[in-house]
Structure formats: structure tokens, C-alpha cells
Amino acid sequence: MPPGLNMDNQKTDQESEDTSVVISEQVTLLQDTLVLTPEGVQKRSEQVAVEVPYTVALNDEEIGASMVLATDLEEFGAGFLFGQGYITEPGQVREVLVCPDGRISVHADVDEDMKPKEVIITSGCGGTGKISREMLEGAFDPLKECTITFPEIGEFIRQGLQSSPLGPATHCIHGCGFWSEGRLQAWYEDVGRHNAVDKVIGAILLGKFSPAGAIYTTGRLTSDMVLKCARIGIPIVMSRTSPSSLGLAIARRAGVTLAAYARPDRVNVFHGPERIVRNCED
Amino acid sequence: MPPGLNMDNQKTDQESEDTSVVISEQVTLLQDTLVLTPEGVQKRSEQVAVEVPYTVALNDEEIGASMVLATDLEEFGAGFLFGQGYITEPGQVREVLVCPDGRISVHADVDEDMKPKEVIITSGCGGTGKISREMLEGAFDPLKECTITFPEIGEFIRQGLQSSPLGPATHCIHGCGFWSEGRLQAWYEDVGRHNAVDKVIGAILLGKFSPAGAIYTTGRLTSDMVLKCARIGIPIVMSRTSPSSLGLAIARRAGVTLAAYARPDRVNVFHGPERIVRNCED
Numbered sequence: 001m002p003p004g005l006n007m008d009n010q011k012t013d014q015e016s017e018d019t020s021v022v023i024s025e026q027v028t029l030l031q032d033t034l035v036l037t038p039e040g041v042q043k044r045s046e047q048v049a050v051e052v053p054y055t056v057a058l059n060d061e062e063i064g065a066s067m068v069l070a071t072d073l074e075e076f077g078a079g080f081l082f083g084q085g086y087i088t089e090p091g092q093v094r095e096v097l098v099c100p101d102g103r104i105s106v107h108a109d110v111d112e113d114m115k116p117k118e119v120i121i122t123s124g125c126g127g128t129g130k131i132s133r134e135m136l137e138g139a140f141d142p143l144k145e146c147t148i149t150f151p152e153i154g155e156f157i158r159q160g161l162q163s164s165p166l167g168p169a170t171h172c173i174h175g176c177g178f179w180s181e182g183r184l185q186a187w188y189e190d191v192g193r194h195n196a197v198d199k200v201i202g203a204i205l206l207g208k209f210s211p212a213g214a215i216y217t218t219g220r221l222t223s224d225m226v227l228k229c230a231r232i233g234i235p236i237v238m239s240r241t242s243p244s245s246l247g248l249a250i251a252r253r254a255g256v257t258l259a260a261y262a263r264p265d266r267v268n269v270f271h272g273p274e275r276i277v278r279n280c281e282d
Numbered sequence: 283m284p285p286g287l288n289m290d291n292q293k294t295d296q297e298s299e300d301t302s303v304v305i306s307e308q309v310t311l312l313q314d315t316l317v318l319t320p321e322g323v324q325k326r327s328e329q330v331a332v333e334v335p336y337t338v339a340l341n342d343e344e345i346g347a348s349m350v351l352a353t354d355l356e357e358f359g360a361g362f363l364f365g366q367g368y369i370t371e372p373g374q375v376r377e378v379l380v381c382p383d384g385r386i387s388v389h390a391d392v393d394e395d396m397k398p399k400e401v402i403i404t405s406g407c408g409g410t411g412k413i414s415r416e417m418l419e420g421a422f423d424p425l426k427e428c429t430i431t432f433p434e435i436g437e438f439i440r441q442g443l444q445s446s447p448l449g450p451a452t453h454c455i456h457g458c459g460f461w462s463e464g465r466l467q468a469w470y471e472d473v474g475r476h477n478a479v480d481k482v483i484g485a486i487l488l489g490k491f492s493p494a495g496a497i498y499t500t501g502r503l504t505s506d507m508v509l510k511c512a513r514i515g516i517p518i519v520m521s522r523t524s525p526s527s528l529g530l531a532i533a534r535r536a537g538v539t540l541a542a543y544a545r546p547d548r549v550n551v552f553h554g555p556e557r558i559v560r561n562c563e564d
Contacts, residue, residue, distance in 0.1 A: 031552060035549075035550050035551075036549050036550075036555060037560070038432045038547055038560055039560075041555075046524075049526050050526070051505055051528040051529075067504070171502075171543075172504075191502075191504060192504075222333060245330045246334075246349065247333075248313065248330060259318075266319045267318050268317050269315060269316045273323075
């Protein structure tokens with residue numbers, strides 16, 4: 001955490017001038033609120049998602065700082081550096097250390113000449129809402145082929161959301177998971193839809209699973225979301241909700257299956273329907 | 283638009299390698315999709331929100347590039363520079379030119395020494411998901427006082443959402459409006475919740491209305507969202523959905539009323555309920 005970046009989320013004293021942040025693994029806080037209606041006032045207690053600032057360093061050089069949900073920070077650090085264009089493929093990361101002072105220290109074998117030269121702030125949303133020009137332009141590598149069946153889509157979404165109690169509790173959390181080899185490989189959460197995707201991509205970079213599978217996000221598929229998935233080599237990109245025009249354009253260029261409004265028994269496919277297998281044995 | 287940043291959203295030819303973007307005022311595109319279910323396939327047409335890249339320049343120096351919905355770009359340019367810490371108050375902006383090559387050129391009277399020194403990428407989401415350390419830290423100016431009544435909240439939300447057909451059409455658009463002096467002053471839309479807020483803040487910077495009023499956003503109130511509103515001096519910040527812990531902490535520090543889950547007849551107030559007037563004449 002950059003020194004001085006302090007903000008105490010735990011104070012309920014409205015007069016408090018204390019602004020120290022506790023960097024902890026705490027992901028929600030209970031807050032007292034007042035529900036106002038024209039008829040009256042009712043006290044209530046709400047769970048609020050905890051954002052904490054973390055800096056990410058690559059080979060001891062600070063690359064950036066981001067607000068995150070303090071879970072799966074090794075994956076986040078690796079995925080963040082991929083999204084920023086510093087790490088490009090699995091096998092480069094040697095070690096990730098999460099330090100109690102709010103710093104994720106990644107050590108990786110990277111080509112110093114490959115540093116991104118220009119970044120574009122992405123629309124919509126972007127915890128790590130920057131992409132390098134190098135990522136946006138240029139040809140895409142061929143994707144490893146895979147398919148997903150409707151029973152698998154159903155299990156993917158059901159198991160993922162069941163393992164994700166923070167979303168319904170806070171209304172402030174995005175989930176993102178990965179399905180391959182017939183099972184849910186991982187499910188990550190963050191305040192940001194970008195950060196949650198970065199955690200999945202970080203897991204691929206850390207060798208936890210191959211990109212030959214399907215990613216599902218509760219967030220919208222804007223340009224950078226699809227771009228990161230395509231660049232790491234994920235052939236099937238699914239969302240609970242919608243794509244943007246540029247997200248779709250990137251899916252077409254990269255040959256990625258883009259399935260929106262994904263539900264256990266229904267997807268709306270904007271590109272690449274052949275990877276979604278309808279008639280299959282349950 | 284940075285040269286070479288080209289991506290054609292209008293091609294439906296899946297084999298197309300053309301990647302030129304048309305910078306236009308077009309905000310949605312119709313796309314053919316396939317709805318797949320275990321039982322069969324159905325053709326469908328979906329409206330997709332159009333993201334286009336714009337660069338923002340301040341006094342002929344390029345500050346950043348962002349994907350945006352190509353509406354209200356003068357407001358976006360001014361608000362973007364506020365969010366990045368370059369413009370700090372109304373009256374500084376002299377002229378905003380939106381150029382057909384994808385560039386928003388802002389001319390403003392700014393103190394060259396006041397340039398932000400460090401930026402923090404914000405969580406959750408962030409079309410313009412960066413805030414300067416200067417914005418996050420330091421004392422907040424006193425807010426101009428104002429209140430809002432329940433009939434006003436109802437009109438605010440109803441009129442705003444009625445003037446916003448893109449949201450329900452695309453499921454990919456955030457809305458953000460401003461209410462003061464008993465009426466809806468403005469309603470802006472963007473693919474990004476940050477961008478939509480930036481358009482409201484830009485309108486304040488351009489002198490279209492005073493910050494003494496209420497802002498309503500369809501997006502979550504994470505740290506940077508609340509921070510930008512507090513720094514420009516908006517006393518009442520309302521959202522259709524939830525705040526994060528740090529958004530709430532900033533509201534407390536700044537003395538901003540933070541009303542979540544805002545509906546025409548119900549708000550869940552996390553801080554500063556005194557500005558929401560329940561018992562009023564309709």
C-alpha cells in the first residue's frame with residue numbers, strides 16, 4: 001500500500017477523522033443504515049464489500065495500485081500484470097508474495113524490451129481498466145479447441161454461484177469462474193468485474209489449469225474483458241449479461257465463442273456457436 | 283483516437299479481418315445472435331452498445347484515452363480531466379472541441395504545478411478508473427447545503443430512466459443524472475458507470491448547473507465514484523445499488539449523504555439521512 005493511503009472502513013463514528021486502513025483478509029463489514037420511506041424510518045444492517053488498496057510490483061518495480069477485494073491476491077497480482085501487458089504467458093511467473101503492508105510482489109521472467117508502451121483506459125468498468133496497445137492490436141494466436149455442453153453450463157453456473165455468497169449479500173461483488181475437463185476449476189470474486197477476471201487469468205498464469213475451457217463472468221463483456229480472455233487463449237467466454245460492440249468485435253477477430261445472458265438452460269450466442277454443444281448426453 | 287486503433291463494430295462477416303473503427307455518434311448496433319437451448323436454436327437480433335475510443339487532451343497535451351459511448355463528449359472530456367486530477371473546479375475550462383478523429387480537446391486555465399503525481403487504479407469498475415492521490419487524501423471543502431424530498435426522488439428516478447432507453451435495450455449502459463432546484467437538470471449515459479458520472483461532473487465544470495443538488499447513478503458507489511462527487515461538491519449521492527466500504531468511508535469523511543438502493547419511495551441511507559426529507563407536501 002502506498003504510504004499514507006489510509007482509510008478506516010471500520011469506524012462507525014460519523015465524526016471520526018481517523019483515516020487509517022486496516023489491510024486485512026476481511027471482505028465484508030456490517031454497517032448500520034436507515035431505510036427511509038415517506039412513511040417512516042427503519043434501522044437496518046447491511047453487509048458492505050471491503051475494498052482495499054494493493055500495489056503490484058514486478059521484479060521489485062512498482063507497476064500500479066488497485067483497489068481489490070482481499071482474496072486470491074497471488075492470482076490477482078499475476079493477472080493484473082497480464083492485463084497491463086507485462087506478463088504474457090504461463091511459465092513466466094516464478095513467485096508471488098503477498099505482503100501485509102498491501103503489496104503484491106511478483107517475480108517473473110519477462111523480457112525488459114516487451115514493456116507496454118501505451119495504455120488505453122477501457123470503458124465501462126475497469127478495476128484494472130487499462131489495456132496496452134500491444135494487446136489490442138495484432139493477430140491472435142489460434143485457440144485450443146474445446147466444447148461445453150448444456151449440462152456442463154448448468155453445473156458451471158450453479159456451482160459457481162453457490163460458492164459465491166458475497167454477491168447476494170453485498171450486491172457489490174462480481175464473480176468469475178473457469179470450467180474445463182468436466183468440472184469447475186475455480187471461482188473468484190472481487191468488487192471489480194475486471195479484477196475477478198484477472199484472478200482467473202492469474203490462476204492460468206500460475207499453472208493451476210490450462211486456458212482450454214470456458215470462463216463465465218457476472219460482468220459485462222466490454223472490450224478489455226474479452227481481450228484479456230482471448231489473449232490468454234480461452235476459447236469460450238460466457239457472461240450473465242451483455243457484450244459491448246467492441247467486445248464482440250474482438251471475439252470475432254480472435255475466434256472466441258461469445259455467449260451472453262448465460263443461464264443453465266439458455267445462452268445467447270453472439271459469435272462461435274459451434275463450441276456450445278446442444279445435443280449431448282446428460 | 284490514437285492512430286491505428288481500429289476496430290470495425292459494424293462488420294457481421296465473421297471472417298472479416300478489417301479492423302477499422304468508425305468514430306461516429308452511433309450508440310447502438312443491431313447484431314444477429316443465436317439463442318441456444320438444449321431443445322433448439324432460435325435466431326435473434328440484439329442491440330449492442332457501441333464503445334469507441336477517444337483520447338482526451340488538455341491544452342494540446344494528450345492525457346489519456348478511454349472507451350466511451352459517443353454522447354455528450356464535451357462533458358465527458360471535462361469530467362475525465364477532473365477525475366484524473368487535472369481540472370479542479372468550475373470556471374477553469376475555456377473550450378472543449380470534439381474532433382471527428384476521436385479526440386476531445388480541452389482548453390483550460392490550470393496550474394501546471396498542480397498536475398497529479400500519483401494515480402491509483404480504482405476497484406470494481408473504472409472507465410476512467412484512476413484517481414490521483416491528491417484527490418483521495420486531504421480535507422474536504424464544506425458542502426453547500428440542500429435537501430431532497432421523496433416526491434423529488436420519485437420524479438428524479440422516473441424522469442431519468444424514462445429519458446434513457448439505451449439501458450433496457452442493451453443491458454450494457456449506465457445512467458447518471460442530476461437533480462436540483464426542483465427539476466432534473468441532466469441525464470447522461472455511458473457504457474461505464476464512471477464515464478456517466480464524469481459526464482455529470484463535466485456538466486458542472488462547464489457551468490450547466492451548480493453542484494448543490496443530488497446525483498443518482500445506476501452503478502455501484504465504489505471509492506472513486508463517491509470521491510469524485512464529494513470533491514466537486516455534490517452533497518447528496520444516490521445509487522440504484524450498493525456502496526463499497528471505501529465509498530462509504532469517503533462519504534463519511536466528506537459529509538456526503540450516501541443513499542443506496544434508491545427507489546421512488548424508498549432509500550437505504552448509509553450516511554447523512556438529514557438531507558432526505560420524508561415529511562413533505564407532495
